[in-house]
Amino acid sequence: MSGTWPYVIAAWLVVLGAFLAYAVITVVRGRSLSRQVPPERRRWS
Amino acid sequence: MTTQIASQSRGRPSGAGDAPTSTGSRATRVLGILTIVAIATLALFGLVLSPADANQGDAVRILYVHVPSATFAYVGCFLTTLGSALYLWKRSQWWELVAYASAEIAALFTAVTLATGMLWGRPTWGVYWVWDARLTSTAMLLLLLLGYLAVRRLPAEPSVRSKRAAIIGLLLVPNVVIVRQSVQWWRTLHQKPTLFANGLDSHIEGLMLFALFVGFVAIGLLFTWLLVHRFRLAWLEEQLDEQGLDLAIAERRAEAAAEVAADTGVVAP
Numbered sequence: 401m402s403g404t405w406p407y408v409i410a411a412w413l414v415v416l417g418a419f420l421a422y423a424v425i426t427v428v429r430g431r432s433l434s435r436q437v438p439p440e441r442r443r444w445s
Numbered sequence: 446m447t448t449q450i451a452s453q454s455r456g457r458p459s460g461a462g463d464a465p466t467s468t469g470s471r472a473t474r475v476l477g478i479l480t481i482v483a484i485a486t487l488a489l490f491g492l493v494l495s496p497a498d499a500n501q502g503d504a505v506r507i508l509y510v511h512v513p514s515a516t517f518a519y520v521g522c523f524l525t526t527l528g529s530a531l532y533l534w535k536r537s538q539w540w541e542l543v544a545y546a547s548a549e550i551a552a553l554f555t556a557v558t559l560a561t562g563m564l565w566g567r568p569t570w571g572v573y574w575v576w577d578a579r580l581t582s583t584a585m586l587l588l589l590l591l592g593y594l595a596v597r598r599l600p601a602e603p604s605v606r607s608k609r610a611a612i613i614g615l616l617l618v619p620n621v622v623i624v625r626q627s628v629q630w631w632r633t634l635h636q637k638p639t640l641f642a643n644g645l646d647s648h649i650e651g652l653m654l655f656a657l658f659v660g661f662v663a664i665g666l667l668f669t670w671l672l673v674h675r676f677r678l679a680w681l682e683e684q685l686d687e688q689g690l691d692l693a694i695a696e697r698r699a700e701a702a703a704e705v706a707a708d709t710g711v712v713a714p
Contacts (some may be wrong), residue, residue, distance in 0.1 A: 401559055403568065404501075404502050404503045404504045404568040405565055406596060407504060407507065407564045407565070408492070408503055408506045408507055410564050411510065411511070411560075411564040411565065412488075412491075412492070412507075412510060412563045413653075414557065414560045414561060415510045415514065415557055415561060415563070416484075418553060418556070418557050418560075419553075419557070419667060419671075420493040422553055422671065422675050423670075423671060423674070425488065426468070426671065426674045426675055426678055427467065427468065427469070427674060429678055430467050430468030430469075430674060430677060430678045430681065431466065431467045433466075433678065433682065434465065434466050434467050434468070434679040434681060435466070436681075436685055437681050437684045437685060437688070438684075438688075439464030440464070441684045442464055442465060442677075442680075442681060442684070443464060443465070443676060444465060444470050
């Protein structure tokens, strides 16, 4: 393993970690707000 | 997204039974599965199958996520400017929410671009950061996006808040042009474009080019998935705001009616 691999791994972890965290926050908040909004105002398919 | 707003504008009633309980739908679930498969393929080609670069060594593997992240940050900025312009022109709430959702995702992608760029710069240039035209203009773009989001969240009347944010949103595409052209307009440490440097010619080929292509597909699918979910979340937030406003108005009217009744002894109808 060359000296650049730690930077490569760190960069990929930053990308995947940031996107995964944002996706989870968005989905969890969406579930929470969906319970508070009347059904006729949340229709998508 | 279109289905949602279209049915709202027609005021179509619906039963509670078939209403979604999250921001997901069948389409986003399919998109999500495709995104996971694409990211796994990207990891396989980007980290295992593609060779190290003759000059950069293994640091080139960072570019398979850095370049697509930057590109889709620009796409997010473009959508924000487009949405802002259409909001200012037509007062379309749909486009205002597209602009808002895109700006938040563009900010995330720009931050990721800066972070991965720094991690690429350290083994390649010997430093994490230099005040180079490309890096500085990208940092300015992130600040502009954060400014847009801050103004969009300031407590104000919704139309005033949206108008202020939309004016900032208009500045994003010109800023992206500066970021994109910075390596051509000024002497920079950052390299010049690799793809389409001279027309359709590129300074990359074989498995490295394929890994970069997979990167564009994977990050593009992820961007789309995030955008759809974030748009629906923004829609739900908007509905709750309106609901809260309706409730506050109803309470104020009830209070006023009670005061009148107490003063005159007549109960308002």
